[in-house]
Amino acid sequence: MAGLATKFGSGAMTNSVEGISRNKALFVIGSNTTENHPIIALRMKEAVARGAQLIVADPRRIPLVKFATLWLRHRPGTDSALLNAMMQVIIAEGLEDKDFIAARTEGFAEFAESLVKFTPEFAEEVTGVPAEDIRRAARIYAGAENAGIYYAMGITQHTMGTNNVMAVGNLAMLTGNLGKDAAGVNPLRGQNNVQGACDMGCLPDVYPGYQKVALPAVQAKFEKAWGKALSPRPGLTASEMTGAMLEGKLRGLYIFGENPALSDPNMAHSIKAFNALDFLVVQDIFMTETAELADVVLPSASFAEKNGTFTCSERRVQRVRAAVSPPGQARDDLSIIHAVCSRIDPAAATSSAAPAEIFAEVAALWPNMAGMGYDRLDGDGLQWPCPTADNPGTPFLFKDSFPREGGKAVFSVVPHVLSDELPDSEYPFVLTTGRELFHYHTGTMTRKSKGLDAVAHEPFIEINPSDAVGLGIKDAEMLTVSSRRGAIRLKARVSDIVPAKVVFIPFHYKEAAANMLTSDALDPICKIMEAKVCAVRVEKAAA
C-alpha cells in the first residue's frame, strides 16, 4: 500500500475491527464489505444499530446500502474527485480539526490550495453524485466525534489507486481521525494473509518489516543476519515481471500458492508470458490454470495441514495449526521451500524448517514483532506493533506520532486523473469486477466445496434493466462481452444493483474469466493493475 506508507509511514489498517462498533460515523468506499469481509461487516451493522451514521460510496447497490444513512453512487473510477470534493466542503465550512492539523501534520497549505477547484458542483459533473449529497457526506463524516474509513480493492485496483488511497488518508488527517480509538484509515485485505506476506518482505523493494533494500545500513543488517552478500537493487513487481518474461529478461519463475494465470488482469498476456519462460515451478494444492503451464508442479498442504501464522487485516498475528495430514505425498510448503533452499544454498536456508524457529528469526529482525513468539500466540494472537515480550500488542496506530522522519503525517495533493480506459462508441459500457459472497479469489478452493459451488455455480454479468431493454436482452440470456483484449460468454443477470452503462462480473470463474477483458494498465506508483475499470461491449451471444 504505497499510498498510506508515504503519508503515515505505515500502510496497514490503522485501527481494529472490534472498535468499528464504536465508530460514530463510518465511510465505506470501494468495499463490498458484507460479501468480501462478512465478519467485519457485522461490526459495521452493530455500529449502525448503536446509532452510528453510515456513508456508503459505491457504484453498485451493494448489500451494505440497506444500512446506510447516505449512499453515494459515483461513477466507477471517480473516487478521488468525490473524496476531494468532500474535503473541499470540510475546509469551506470550517469543519476541519485545526489542532490536529497544526500539531500532527505537514503540507496543509499547499494541499488546501489544491482543493479549491473541487467544488461539489464540479464533482457532481465528474462523479454523477448530487452536490448536496456530497455536502451531506462531508458534514456527517467531519461532524462525528470519531469516524472510520474502510476501503478495499474497489479503490486500489485503478491506474490511480495510489491517488485514491492518498485522498482517503488526507480525509482522515483533515478531521483528526487518526491516532485514536474507533476511527482511522482501514484497508480491508482481500486475502487471509496479504498483510503477512507484505510484513514478511515478499515485496521487491523491502526486506521483512518494510526495511528498504536500497538503504546500505539495512542491507548491512540483513547481510550480517543472513551471512550472505545481498543485492542493493530493488526487484521487479509482479506486474513488471510479465513484461520482463516476454522480453526474455526473466527466465525462471517459482510461484507458490497463487494462480496468476486466472487472477491477473489481461490474462491472455500473462499466459503468453508464462509460456515464454525457460522454467516455471508452481507449488499448489490443486492443478490450477497456472500449474497447467508449469515445468514442475510441487504438491503442497492446505491450511488445515500445516503449522504457522497468518496476519489478518487488523495486524493480528494468529496461529494456524495442522489438524489433518496432507494427501498422498503432498508436503507442507515450509518443508518444500526449505528443501529447495537448502539445495540452492544451504547457507541461505534457515537452520530448520520448524515454524516456531523461523518465526523467532523474523521477530529478531523486525522490532514490531520483537515481542512475539509462539508461546504468546495462543487464543486471539497479538496485534503488531508488539516490541517487547510484555507488550500487549497495539489496537490502534499513531497514538503519539507517525513513524516518519519528524513524526508527522503528510498531506498529499491528489490531482484530477481519469481512468486509463474510458467508454466510447465501440465499447460503451464500463466493466467493474469483484467477488461474490460464496467464492474466494479464483475459486481454487471454494469451487471444490460442493455446497458453495451449488449456490453459486456459474458466471454472470450484472446489467441494468434500462440497458437490457435497450439491447433487447432478457434475464438469464447468454451474452458476449468483449473488450479491446478479449471476449467471454456468460449469462445476463438483469438487476438494478448496477447503474445504467455499468456492468459487473465476478472474477472467480475460469469458464468466463473476467480478466480476459480487464486492462493491465499500471498504477505508476504502486504497480497495481487496473482490474476495476475498463470499457466493454455487450451483445447477445450468437447461438
Add this chain to the structure above:
Amino acid sequence: MINLTIDDKKIEAPDGATVLEAARLARIDIPTLCHDPRMKPFGACRLCIVEIGGLPRPVTSCTTPATEGMVVVTTNSKLERLRKTTVELLLSDHPNDCMVCIQAGQCSLQELAYRYGLRENRFKGAVRQHNRVDNNPFIMREQDKCVLCGLCVRVCDEVEGVAAIGFANRGFESDICPPFKKDLDCEFCGQCVAVCPTGALSGKMWAGQPRLEQTRSTETTCTYCGCGCNLTLHTHADKVVRVTSRPDNHNRGWLCVKGRFGYEFIASPERLTTPLIRRQKGGPLEPAGWDETLDLVASRLTAIRDQHGADAVAGLASARCTNEENYLFQKMFRAGIGTNNVDHCARY
C-alpha cells in the same frame, strides 16, 4: 458497581448487569435455554427463573436488572419443580429421537432432561409435524425439535442484520421459518445453526458424520479472507468433518458461509498428491519422486542464474500461505539466489 446477595453469597456486579450475569460472574449456575450473552435478553424459556426478596412471584433472571441490595435465590424445591415442569412441557411434543439426533451430547434440552431425570412424561401429547424439504445445500431443519427459544431469529436479525428467519403462527403451531420462507435473503452464514440449542438446525454436510464428541478439535485461523476468524476444525479419522468457532474469540464465534461450510476442498479428490515434472516442452506433466523433483528445481534455477544473472530468476509468494513460508521464500530468493525479484500477486 452493584452489591447484591445471591444464594447467601455477597456479590459485586458491574452497573447494568442482569441478575443472570451477576450470578454467572460469581460462578453460580442457573439453567438457561434461550439466552446467549452475545444477544439481547429475550425471556422466552423461563428456565432461568429466580426468587427475589420482596417480589411475590419468580422472575426470569436473564431479563431482570441487578439492583443494589437485592437478595436473590436461584434454587429451592419450588424453583426446581417449576423448571422441571417447563422441561417436561418442552419434551411433551419433542420427538424421542436422541439416539439418532446429530445434536446428542451437545443438546441443551437433552442435558435438562438428564438433569431433571425425565424419562416418562406426564404431558405426552401430539408431536408437531412440520418438517419440510429445504432446497439449500447447507442448512438442515428438523422443526419438530424446535423449542422456540428464538435464538436463530434473533441472531439473524440482531447480529447478521439479515432477518431471513421469522416466527410463523402462534401457540402450539408456532413455527420458526428459517432461510426458506424468505429464501433469497439468507447468506448461509450458519449463525442460526451455531446458536440453536437443540437438533432443530444443523449442517447438511454434517449428517452421518461423527457427532462433535467423537471428534478431535484443533484451533486455527480461517484461510479465506482478511477478517482472520478463529476456527475450530473438528476431525475424525484424519478428515475435517465440521468447523465451528468459539464464542470467546475476537470474531465472537461468528463465521461466514466460506469459513463455516467451505471446508470440503481439503479432502477433495482433485488435490495434488505427487510431484510432477514436464520432461520436455509441450509434453505432459508426469509423476516423479520428491528428491528428483527438488534437485531439478534447484539445479534449473541456479543454472539460469549462473548463465543470465540473478535477476533472471524471480519468485511469486502467496497472500494465502503462512508468514513463515513467505519469510523463508523471500529469503531463498534474496540470500540464496541473490535477487530482490520477489513479490506476491495480490497486493491488495
